[in-house]
Amino acid sequence: MNKNKHLKILRTAEALFNRFGIKKTAVDDIASSAHVAKGTIYNNFGSKEGILGALLKDKIGSFEGMMESAIQNIKDPVEGLKFVLIERLKLIQNSPFLSDQVIRVDDMTFNSLVEDLDRLVRTIMGRILDRFTDTISIPDRKRILDTLVYQLRGIEQSIRGAISVIDTEKIEQDLDYLIGMIISRRAHK
Amino acid sequence: MNKNKHLKILRTAEALFNRFGIKKTAVDDIASSAHVAKGTIYNNFGSKEGILGALLKDKIGSFEGMMESAIQNIKDPVEGLKFVLIERLKLIQNSPFLSDQVIRVDDMTFNSLVEDLDRLVRTIMGRILDRFTDTISIPDRKRILDTLVYQLRGIEQSIRGAISVIDTEKIEQDLDYLIGMIISRRAHK
Amino acid sequence: MNKNKHLKILRTAEALFNRFGIKKTAVDDIASSAHVAKGTIYNNFGSKEGILGALLKDKIGSFEGMMESAIQNIKDPVEGLKFVLIERLKLIQNSPFLSDQVIRVDDMTFNSLVEDLDRLVRTIMGRILDRFTDTISIPDRKRILDTLVYQLRGIEQSIRGAISVIDTEKIEQDLDYLIGMIISRRAHK
């Protein structure tokens, strides 16, 4: 299996999935766009779902690595939480196919992969929370994390539905607002 | 046109769209599930999209009506906002197909219908906000509404992705938390 | 069976057959254009082919009647032949559906009806020929009639295929030319 070809297929598939959606992208399209025979794709990935799986593992893996290393240097909780959320938003912004919902029914694997991602984000934000605040009641902690994840997914969905370009600055301000509110409230008590 | 059959088709289609998604649901499936000939469906709705359109108009129309009338009796901003959000969530919870994204590409109508829904929710929440707080700066008002809509969509997406049953009580508490935070913060100033 | 409705259906069907062709005209179209229920059409004509049959019998019958009576007054062979041919061309020009070829395979009836028409034209032209020329050998007579019928059908086909309006004058000149040639040749001998 040629490593170059393997990667080329993956990059092409990603581009097409992002532009046209997973369902609308035919394996034929990937093959001809990647200047590769359809058979080669099946030799490498077994099925259309195989491509998707490889792509997901790839994306999520590299995000995970990046997160783990970046977290070490965080000095401020507000900045920390914002960093995690923004990076996660960038991930979807650059790879919208990650939230394509075509695969829903007959495929638990992919769903769980994406859920892994969110579990990861949640864990990391939890760690940040714990590092900078003394003590939080379990239910309070859970609620804060839920709120943050909800907000993340809500923004993510708005990004996906947006026809115009995304106003990153505005999103950052929105996150500032929410995180600020949460943190200051904690400080109050 | 038999009103009974018309309705039966609509209900069957809704159930199948919800369970299997719009794309995966064949018109044949709807026909046989509704114990109706395929032709009957085409006589009534013209096309698969026609079914979807009727379903959307149905759902959204009745939501709009319910909202408008319920709003009159609101006494408390926290309760008001929560009510709007919860009802909106129930709508998606009972009709997950509403957020199915398969049809989007070549069809502006449906997309705009769903967006109408969100515009409506936003408008109503804006009205509640204005009724109970004296004055809010324009950007502040916008930010609050954005935060609420993001949260709504985030929860909605979590509901959609959830395999297990939704914990309504928990969601209500989460909303309480966020809205409480927003309102109390306003009170502070 | 209401005579009015019967006729209305027939006229509507004719108009639609002419404009859109027989195949492309659905029974539903005829029904709604004639402001009549589809069932009524089936009560009156039994089937789509039934409509067509009635229409053909109608058209051909009235053509036949007109021909028979007009022939009596013919004074000149050239004028006579030209008259028959021109009238026949007008028939197709006004009712193009008569030469629609959709019905070919499984329907001998219609084909033979149209062939009846051509047999009639041929008979009449034969009679004219006999009346004005003394004696013609059987094969010669046959050949002349064939040539005339071929010409007729050729022009007819050109009319059918024509996108622009038909130049009646030109056609008349063409017929003059051919008939003149035929007649003068007979005179020679």
Add this chain to the structure above:
Amino acid sequence: MNKNKHLKILRTAEALFNRFGIKKTAVDDIASSAHVAKGTIYNNFGSKEGILGALLKDKIGSFEGMMESAIQNIKDPVEGLKFVLIERLKLIQNSPFLSDQVIRVDDMTFNSLVEDLDRLVRTIMGRILDRFTDTISIPDRKRILDTLVYQLRGIEQSIRGAISVIDTEKIEQDLDYLIGMIISRRAHK
């Protein structure tokens, strides 16, 4: 793309088009008759119209080639004109689908291809006329060619409508008669 299969599909389609007409021939029929999967047909020709297009180009192209080369050796105008007309008639006789008119409405391409054919026939006959007669007035030339083309189409249509086998000899005599008449008339002057 297997050249054999490509050809097999084309031949099968031609046979079915000829026997049952274009509309009545389903792509499924072609597939099963050619012992080929439906998909193969679509891989090769894209659509049902694609098959038809390939067939037309094939037929007309080879006719054109044959005509061009055969014309060189013509010694006699009567024989020349007859040759062109007879060959053209053979073309339709062997491929009646060429004059099937079902596809016409929304498809200009095919129509114009067939019209190209007739333009070609006309051009060639014009050349023959010019070669063997000294001078013809423009309107006379046009009238002769019209008459010949009308005759051609008329005979063609009779062939198409004929249920029994065509009597080639008789047709040849008919053409002899007409062409002889035209040429001798020219000689007279």
Add this chain to the structure above:
DNA sequence: GATGAATGAGTCTTCATTCAT
């Protein structure tokens, strides 16, 4: 390993005809 021609189940849609009211 790479190739791409071949496969055929699955989709949406049309329309002549029937039949209960």
Add this chain to the structure above:
DNA sequence: TATGAATGAAGACTCATTCAT
């Protein structure tokens, strides 16, 4: 007799997957 809702066979086209070369 008139109506028109219901029927379902038939048709064109798509695309993930296989396999011989």
